[in-house]
Amino acid sequence: MKYLVSLNGKQYEVIVEHHTANVTNVTPFVSERSPKESSIEQKQAEHLGSLGNPPANSTAVKAPLPGTITKLNVKNGQNIKRGEILCILEAMKMENEIIAPADGTIIKTEVQQGSAVQTDDILVVIG
Numbered sequence: 001m002k003y004l005v006s007l008n009g010k011q012y013e014v015i016v017e018h019h020t021a022n023v024t025n026v027t028p029f030v031s032e033r034s035p036k037e038s039s040i041e042q043k044q045a046e047h048l049g050s051l052g053n054p055p056a057n058s059t060a061v062k063a064p065l066p067g068t069i070t071k072l073n074v075k076n077g078q079n080i081k082r083g084e085i086l087c088i089l090e091a092m093k094m095e096n097e098i099i100a101p102a103d104g105t106i107i108k109t110e111v112q113q114g115s116a117v118q119t120d121d122i123l124v125v126i127g
Contacts, residue, residue, distance in 0.1 A: 058127040059102055063117040067091030072113050074124060078106045086124055087111070098123060 003014045071088040074080060080100045089096045104126040111123050 058107055058125050059104070060122045061086060061098060061101065061124045061126065063089060063098075063119055063121045063123055064096070065089070065091050066118045067096070067116075069111045069113055069115045069117060069123070070095065072109065072111065074106045074109065076106055076109055080104060080106060080126065089117070089123075100126060102126060 001016050003016065005012045005014050067089045068091075069087050070090045072086075073084075073088075074086050080086070080103065082100055082103050084100045085097045086100055087098045089098055107125040107127040109124050110121070111117060117123065
C-alpha cells in the first residue's frame with residue numbers, strides 16, 4: 001500500500017508491505033512456582049530453629065551478600081581464632097573471605113561447598 005505522508009511541510013510517498021504470519025504452535029509460558037515471601041527475621045528464625053538450642057554466647061556468622069560458597073575451611077567441632085578465614089563466598093565474580101569475628105569452636109556449619117546463599121543467611125555458628 002502506498003501512503004502520502006506530510007512531515008514538516010514536505011510530502012513523502014511511503015510504501016507499506018503487508019505480511020501475514022501463520023502461527024501454528026504456541027506454547028504459553030506458565031510458571032508453576034509461586035514466589036515465596038519471607039523476611040530476614042523468618043530466615044533467621046528458621047536457621048536458629050534448625051540448631052536446636054544453641055548456647056547463649058554463640059555467634060552466627062552471616063552472608064554479607066548473595067553468592068556461592070566456593071570453599072569451606074572449617075568443620076563442626078573445629079577450634080578457630082578471630083580473623084581466621086571460615087569460607088570463601090563468590091559474588092559478582094569476586095571472592096570474598098568470610099572471617100571469624102571471635103575465637104571459639106564451630107558449633108554448626110549451615111553451608112557446604114557449592115551452596116548458594118542469600119544476604120543474611122547463616123553460614124556457621126561459633127560457640
